[in-house]
Amino acid sequence: MPANTMNEDLKRERQRCSFDPKELTYLLDGGEEKTEERRQREKFFLDDPELSETAPSDYLSHKEKYEHAVKKACIVFKKVQQLQAQGKAGMQNFREVLGGQLGSAILRDGNPLGLHYVMFIPTIMGQGTIEQQAEWISKAWNLEIIGTYAQTELGHGTFIRGLETTATYDPATEEFVLNSPTLTSYKWWPGGLGHTANYAVVVAQLYSQGICHGIHPFIVQLRDEETHLPMPGFENVRIPWNYMLMKNGKVLKDGSYVKSPSSKLTYGTMIFVRVVIVQDAANYLRKAVTIATRYSAVRHQSHIKESAPEPQILDFVTQQHKLFPQLATYFALHYSGAWLWDMYNNVTSELESGELDRLPELHALACCLKAVSAADAAQGIETCRLACGGHGYMSCSSLPITYGLVTAMVTYEGENTVLLLQTARYLMKAWQNCLDGQPLTPSVQYLNSVRRSFGGVYHKSVPWIIASMQRIAAGKIETAHRHMNDKIKRGVNSEDAWNETSIELVAASEAHCKAFIVETYYNSVQQIVPSVSQQLGKALTELCELYAVNTLLKNIGDLLRYSNVTTGDLENLQRWLEELLAAIRPNAVGIVDGFDINDAIIASPLGAYDGNVYERLFAEVSKSPLNAKPVNESFHKYLKPLLKSKM
Numbered sequence: 165m166p167a168n169t170m171n172e173d174l175k176r177e178r179q180r181c182s183f184d185p186k187e188l189t190y191l192l193d194g195g196e197e198k199t200e201e202r203r204q205r206e207k208f209f210l211d212d213p214e215l216s217e218t219a220p221s222d223y224l225s226h227k228e229k230y231e232h233a234v235k236k237a238c239i240v241f242k243k244v245q246q247l248q249a250q251g252k253a254g255m256q257n258f259r260e261v262l263g264g265q266l267g268s269a270i271l272r273d274g275n276p277l278g279l280h281y282v283m284f285i286p287t288i289m290g291q292g293t294i295e296q297q298a299e300w301i302s303k304a305w306n307l308e309i310i311g312t313y314a315q316t317e318l319g320h321g322t323f324i325r326g327l328e329t330t331a332t333y334d335p336a337t338e339e340f341v342l343n344s345p346t347l348t349s350y351k352w353w354p355g356g357l358g359h360t361a362n363y364a365v366v367v368a369q370l371y372s373q374g375i376c377h378g379i380h381p382f383i384v385q386l387r388d389e390e391t392h393l394p395m396p397g398f399e400n401v402r403i404p405w406n407y408m409l410m411k412n413g414k415v416l417k418d419g420s421y422v423k424s425p426s427s428k429l430t431y432g433t434m435i436f437v438r439v440v441i442v443q444d445a446a447n448y449l450r451k452a453v454t455i456a457t458r459y460s461a462v463r464h465q466s467h468i469k470e471s472a473p474e475p476q477i478l479d480f481v482t483q484q485h486k487l488f489p490q491l492a493t494y495f496a497l498h499y500s501g502a503w504l505w506d507m508y509n510n511v512t513s514e515l516e517s518g519e520l521d522r523l524p525e526l527h528a529l530a531c532c533l534k535a536v537s538a539a540d541a542a543q544g545i546e547t548c549r550l551a552c553g554g555h556g557y558m559s560c561s562s563l564p565i566t567y568g569l570v571t572a573m574v575t576y577e578g579e580n581t582v583l584l585l586q587t588a589r590y591l592m593k594a595w596q597n598c599l600d601g602q603p604l605t606p607s608v609q610y611l612n613s614v615r616r617s618f619g620g621v622y623h624k625s626v627p628w629i630i631a632s633m634q635r636i637a638a639g640k641i642e643t644a645h646r647h648m649n650d651k652i653k654r655g656v657n658s659e660d661a662w663n664e665t666s667i668e669l670v671a672a673s674e675a676h677c678k679a680f681i682v683e684t685y686y687n688s689v690q691q692i693v694p695s696v697s698q699q700l701g702k703a704l705t706e707l708c709e710l711y712a713v714n715t716l717l718k719n720i721g722d723l724l725r726y727s728n729v730t731t732g733d734l735e736n737l738q739r740w741l742e743e744l745l746a747a748i749r750p751n752a753v754g755i756v757d758g759f760d761i762n763d764a765i766i767a768s769p770l771g772a773y774d775g776n777v778y779e780r781l782f783a784e785v786s787k788s789p790l791n792a793k794p795v796n797e798s799f800h801k802y803l804k805p806l807l808k809s810k811m
């Protein structure tokens with residue numbers, strides 16, 4: 165592969181982009197200075213020879229992969245400490261390096277310290293008293309201890325009130341006795357629990373004075389800090405009184421229990437991680453669509469016109485319809501994630517002053533946004549893989565592993581269905597308040613306006629689409645509410661009525677979330693457009709319109725059921741979709757270049773900036789040990805004797 169050559173197709177694509185991709189990079193980073201800082205930070209890690217991939221870890225054993233990951237995680241940690249010493253590593257940078265895309269590029273086989281930073285430390289910050297934070301946080305930040313978050317058990321992940329591990333207070337010794345009494349109570353799944361962590365936040369049922377007070381968080385030492393040997397016994401383990409994180413619920417030394425201002429505060433860490441997942445899902449989708457878009461600009465296949473040469477597959481409208489909505493979905497989730505992060509920070513500071521009012525709305529939004537962003541990003545990444553044909557299926561394309569990382573998000577931190585039902589719980593109350601003329605919180609205000617009018621006539625604008633999406637959501641919420649109450653009126657008890665209506669409840673949550681995302685995306689773009697060049701503004705507007713139109717067209721059934729849209733309007737929407745795909749086509753490569761994802765993070769021969777796909781693919785497969793020799797020994801050992809025996 166000639167050094168520094170640029171694929172001719174990509175060269176042409178970059179000449180035809182209507183705006184300067186750097187402007188989009190600066191916008192997404194929050195300014196040119198931030199871009200420079202990010203690039204420097206990435207260079208600081210990616211150029212470190214100790215961190216660069218010598219051979220693909222695909223060829224290592226499970227044990228070697230773990231050891232390799234621990235070695236690199238320690239190098240990363242030391243480098244983060246160097247950044248810290250220079251005052252360049254705040255929590256967000258930590259997350260980016262230890263959890264986000266940069267982290268997953270450096271630590272392709274997972275980060276044994278991930279849970280330490282993403283859950284152990286935030287839980288102590290969120291659930292520990294000031295004294296407990298003072299005792300544990302600096303030790304954890306300086307990696308004097310390594311923690312994990314042990315909530316899920318072999319028998320329970322979702323239903324945390326059903327967790328079986330117990331923590332029984334012994335006033336005689338002022339200790340808690342922790343016990344996992346059954347096989348199903350064994351802590352299972354916590355990242356790092358097996359070999360890495362020497363401490364854990366253990367979520368257990370608190371017993372004191374013979375009364376069960378529900379689940380609470382406890383710090384438990386798992387391994388000796390010097391020898392790393394497991395601490396003695398894993399039954400009836402005793403921990404000191406002040407190892408129970410007591411910011412919310414407390415046990416006094418005599419064993420009396422002081423209730424938390426709200427039992428929901430124990431759930432706080434889970435909201436934090438759900439908020440983080442929205443942004444992470446968006447960023448993984450952005451990586452996948454960058455790979456698929458650049459590859460689609462380089463790959464030539466088949467014919468559009470017999471007389472013409474094989475076209476770039478990016479010129480097939482079906483290919484555009486696979487990829488461009490993923491470009492738009494990235495922005496939709498990015499802006500929704502930014503909005504949710506702001507709300508999380510505001511509500512968390514209100515909680516500090518005992519103000520709990522907005523916690524239910526935050527919980528409802530965090531649940532449905534985590535569920536929809538994880539599911540849509542996973543589906544979008546799989547669509548990008550499929551759009552790359554056979555080469556997309558190769559593990560070196562990075563698409564299968566990216567899909568694996570994101571589809572796990574659908575399960576962890578609250579399984580999607582369960583979280584959508586949590587949001588539905590909130591929506592049913594909101595609809596009842598709407599019927600009773602009670603005040604509504606901001607994210608469900610639209611229920612009032614939708615009830616008063618049956619929708620305006622079609623017009624080619626995102627506000628019309630937002631109103632239609634809100635009408636669909638309100639219609640589904642009303643239907644589920646009515647069906648559930650009809651069942652109750654017929655004598656079905658409320659729990660069974662809830663379960664029997666749960667399909668419609670989940671669908672109502674999804675519709676509510678999609679309407680929220682479209683509106684938040686639109687409002688964000690409206691704010692941004694006046695501050696960027698006319699060309700970039702136009703491109704961002706086209707992407708937002710594409711997200712809105714494509715999302716609505718995927719809901720034609722509900723649109724017909726809950727609005728007065730006509731088939732003529734649907735024809736107009738289809739035409740609008742095709743116009744937008746054509747408008748975005750010349751800018752597609754420019755948009756992904758604007759994401760400015762370092763080739764080492766892309767980590768895919770299909771998506772490198774220079775577009776030399778075939779040379780890079782060939783170089784990649786040559787790394788396989790299986791290709792080191794022309795004849796593999798299995799021929800002489802197994803095949804040849806078999807062949808001989810046939811003769």
Ligand SMILES: CCCCCCCC(=O)SCCNC(=O)CCNC(=O)[C@H](O)C(C)(C)COP(=O)(O)OP(=O)(O)OC[C@H]1O[C@@H](n2cnc3c(N)ncnc32)[C@H](O)[C@@H]1OP(=O)(O)O
Nearest residue numbers: 282315321322323324325428431434435527576577578582
């Ligand atoms: C990069 C990231 C790496 C991360 C790796 C993955 C880490 C993990 O997976 S850690 C383990 C995560 N596990 C989970 O998330 C468990 C999911 N399950 C749950 O959250 C709960 O069991 C849940 C919500 C399903 C139901 O809990 P349950 O106690 O039955 O509550 P429920 O009876 O439904 O509701 C009780 C009240 O609490 C509220 N509530 C429930 N959860 C929360 C919360 N997190 N925040 C605020 N309020 C909440 C409900 O809204 C309800 O309020 P109301 O009565 O006013 O309507």
Ligand SMILES: Cc1cc2nc3c(=O)[nH]c(=O)nc-3n(C[C@H](O)[C@H](O)[C@H](O)COP(=O)(O)OP(=O)(O)OC[C@H]3O[C@@H](n4cnc5c(N)ncnc54)[C@H](O)[C@@H]3O)c2cc1C
Nearest residue numbers: 313314315316320321322353354355572576577578579581
């Ligand atoms: C990669 C990964 C990392 C993880 N890391 C951690 C960690 O570090 N710490 C930790 O504590 N846990 C961790 N987990 C565990 C994770 O939090 C749980 O797997 C998750 O909460 C789902 O619970 P579960 O596995 O018990 O599934 P279940 O709840 O058993 O789900 C199985 C099915 O039952 C359905 N279901 C369950 N309850 C309901 C309901 N009320 N209504 C309708 N349907 C229902 C679900 O929708 C799903 O279809 C991790 C999991 C994964 C995959």
